[in-house]
Amino acid sequence: MIIKRVLNNNAVMSLDKNNEEIIVKGKGIAFQKKNGDSIDEKKIDKIFVIDNQDTNRRYQEILVNIPDDCITACEAMIDVIKQHVDKELSDKIYVTLTDHIFNLLERIQMGIVFDNTLLWDVKRLYRQEYQAGLLVVEMIRKTFDVKLDDDEASFIALHIVNAQINANFRDVIELTGMIDDIYDIVESDFALTIDKDGLEYTRFIMHLRVFFERIMNKQHMKSEKSQTLLNTLKKEYPKQYQCVMHILEYVSMKYEEPLEGEILYLLVHVIKLTD
Incomplete structure (x- = not known):
């Protein structure tokens, strides 16, 4: 293994067998070394393979x-x-x-x-x-x-x-604010105060995180298989369904991804929070 670049006294850049850059670390691994020298493999503590x-x-x-x-x-x-x-x-x-x-x-x-x-x-x-x-x-x-x-x-x-x-930090800040805004929408639509220490709230927040992760990674839920159940819940819980529409309207202001497949899952969580 050859040093392609000395990064500091304890880290160098090298190439793996596929000619891809790797970072090799170990105490004193680059001491008195220069680019082109061989790496003392006995000193290797960690190898970072960053795609x-x-x-x-x-x-x-x-x-x-x-x-x-x-x-x-x-x-x-x-x-x-x-x-x-x-x-x-x-x-x-x-x-x-x-x-x-x-x-x-x-x-x-x-x-x-x-x-x-x-x-x-x-x-x-x-x-x-x-x-x-x-x-x-x-x-x-x-x-x-x-x-x-x-x-x-x-x-x-x-x-x-x-x-x-796997987003940038600015997106995470924005996502955090959007999650905060969404439970404000639920509280406003139902004139209630959600128990933020409760299990259903925790599950709702976790679902929203996965929801936004799918949007950001363009992984869309399919809706056709759940349409019958969605129609049933829509009739039984019209106010909750309307709340979900408010949520999707809000999310659509930021993201243009298709959201139809998310309706059922959001509706189930809103029902559990408010029923």
């Missing part, structure tokens, strides 16, 4: 420009996240979360504090990710000896969601 070329390029930039102690700590944090969330994470979390934490540490040094009020109810919308975020916040405190509010867990949670649905 997305843009993510690969950005991670190489991270390895070149961010101190290795921060990168190593972030990798340990990502390992903890993977142990505590049950959805697969894309490799880009090594880019986005590492970059976020490095910039966070710089902001703390400069005394800059971000306002968290724009993150809506992240703690409730992404409960599992928020809990993982709290673990990461505690690791940041201990590793870098800094004071950090628990609110930072909300930002961490959104980066985790970002890696789950």
Whole structure:
């Protein structure tokens, strides 16, 4: 295995047997090495195979420009996240979360504090990710000896969601706001206050996350097989059906994807929330 680019003292870029770029890491693996030298395979700790070329390029930039102690700590944090969330994470979390934490540490040094009020109810919308975020916040405190509010867990949670649905961070922020708006629609249509600690609310939010993930990945539900059941529920629960139409009208303002196949599934959840 040959070094194609030295990234830092502990990381190099090489090529696999298919001539695809890989990132090879190990303590001191690039010490006194240069491009074209052989890699000491005994020093290899991790090999990152990143399919997305843009993510690969950005991670190489991270390895070149961010101190290795921060990168190593972030990798340990990502390992903890993977142990505590049950959805697969894309490799880009090594880019986005590492970059976020490095910039966070710089902001703390400069005394800059971000306002968290724009993150809506992240703690409730992404409960599992928020809990993982709290673990990461505690690791940041201990590793870098800094004071950090628990609110930072909300930002961490959104980066985790970002890696789950393979969207960009701006889309995740927007998606979070749309989920918040949708349960506002339900509350408004039925003049009720939804129990946000209840099981049905949690299931509804999880369905909305999957719903938006399908839209963003252009994976559409088919509706023809469920048309009979939909017609029955439409007659029995006309108000809930009308609420679902309000939801789809709102979503259609952002996305032009076909949504007919989602009606039944949204209707079932709205019925459970409101009946």
